[in-house]
Amino acid sequence: MKPFLVTKFCFVLGCTAVVAACSPGTMEKAGIPNGVPVTAAIAVQKDVPVQMSAIGNVEAYSTVSVKTQVEGELLRVCFQEGQEVEKGDLLFIIDPRPFKALQRQFEANLARDSALMNKAETDAGRYEELFKNGIVSQQEYDQYRTNFEALKETVRADAAAVVNAKLQVGYCYIRSPINGRVGKLFVNQGNVVKANDTVLVTINQTKPIYVTFHLPEQKLLKIRKYMALGNVKVEAILPQNEIKPVIGELTFINNEVNNSAGTIFLRAVFANTEEFLWPKQFVHVAITLTMQRNAVVVPAQAIQTGQEGKYVFIIKSDLTIEYRPVIPGTGFDQEIIVVKGVQPGEKVVTNGQLQLTSGSKVEIKNDSGRWAQKASGLNDQEMVTYE
Known part of the structure; x- marks a missing residue:
């Protein structure tokens, strides 16, 4: 009987050691999270622009194809290709x-x-x-x-x-008719040119500059309404420079609808003093019609779709999850307005929703990949910076 008691005693000690090793404090020290790892953001209340978006094409404000009006030898070229010229600057001299x-x-x-x-x-x-x-x-x-x-x-x-x-x-002295930037030289010095024959160079006026785009004809009445109320701001966003859009103004709506495409042609003008926009570029266009005041906004990735509709996971103060149905509004710049279901200041899960159910315990993961021990460990800047 004694050997049996010793074996039983050893088994109890082993189990105790295992339990001790698996205690929450030991798991925490080992770097293993206590709950499901998630990223989070705080729902904020702010003024949100009501926008329409489209793909636009940059066009020169004015384009001039320079030709000679007399026949003769091209005696001199007075500019460098790509140079910016002003109206009246000497470009060519014909003998x-x-x-x-x-x-x-x-x-x-x-x-x-x-x-x-x-x-x-x-x-x-x-x-x-x-x-x-x-x-x-x-x-x-x-x-x-x-x-x-x-x-x-x-x-x-x-x-x-x-x-x-x-x-x-x-x-014989050909001067620039506009302010602009000259392009590629098509005829070199020393060649004989004929009157009104070959284009010598093309000048594009880039300051200011146009961006043209199309919108569905169903948007026409709304756009005309806000144009009548005042200037309609247009942002041109370059793919490589999404942080700093170029600001312009909607100036033209075409007088007819393209029946084959069901769209309306529009044009905005941009000062383009820094020449961020270049003729023939494609840009993302955002037309701001008005501002929606005091809207509740969350990151777009916080909104999930279930059998009962749209929902979010709310992180409560004890780091447990609450399932919350929501009514989303319009989206903009990777954010979505929540019409109903979320209050300003509430924390919403932005990543890791697949592992969650209502009542789940979570750990909030910050941007550097370390586990946050408390909800307060995620500062406000991290909460509102969306990737």
């Missing part, structure tokens, strides 16, 4: 020498014919007096008068030719 020679010829013709006209005018005046005194015939007077009138029209034609020649010389 002006042939046009200047032609101008001097027309000016000489004008001077010659002007002298002949002045003499004809004097002769016509003298013969007019002689005709009045009966010294010369009507035919002789009419001949001198007609010669004067013909030379006067010749002088007018010569003057017009001089003006046109000066224009041709001016066309």
Whole structure:
């Protein structure tokens, strides 16, 4: 019997050791969580923008394809590709020498014919007096008068030719018609170019700049309503710069609906002083119509879908879970408005819901991956920073 008692006693001690090893304090020291690991956030109350979203296309505010109006050798290119230019800046010089020679010829013709006209005018005046005194015939007077009138029209034609020649010389110096940024050079210096033939370079005005997009025609009445009330803010969000959207204003709604697509064309203008937006880019567009005041907001990942509808898991003060049906509203920027079901300041589970049921015990996991021992261990910044 004694061996049996010793064995029984050893078994009891072993069980006690196992129980002691598995006690909550020992599990906590070993780094094993007391409850289901979750991440959490605090429901906040704030003003939320009422927005519509779309995919937009960036377009230059103005585009000019520069061509020459005269034929000749491209004598000089006065800019670097990609350079920003202002209205009036010199871009190209076409060899002006042939046009200047032609101008001097027309000016000489004008001077010659002007002298002949002045003499004809004097002769016509003298013969007019002689005709009045009966010294010369009507035919002789009419001949001198007609010669004067013909030379006067010749002088007018010569003057017009001089003006046109000066224009041709001016066309040899091609200047930028707008403020903008030049693109790729299509014709290099030294080539002979023809009038109104080849595009030399394209200039895009990028400050300001347009973003165009389409919305379903069902949104038209609402957009027109808020445009009538004031400026409608539009944000253009670049894929690589989602934190800092570019702010613009809705300026144009097309006067017809695209029947084939059921959409309406809209356009917003952006100052684009830092040139974040570039022609032909695709951007995410957010149109802010108004603000919803004092809305209760939670991260989008907190809202779950069950057989009975939408719900969230609320973390109570004792770190147990409460199942809570909710009525969600509109979503924006990875957040969702909760119309009914959550109060400001309540903690909601944002990750780990699959392991939870109502009444489950949880441990709140912070961003660095360590287990938080208490709910208060998750500070406010961590609560409202959503990934």
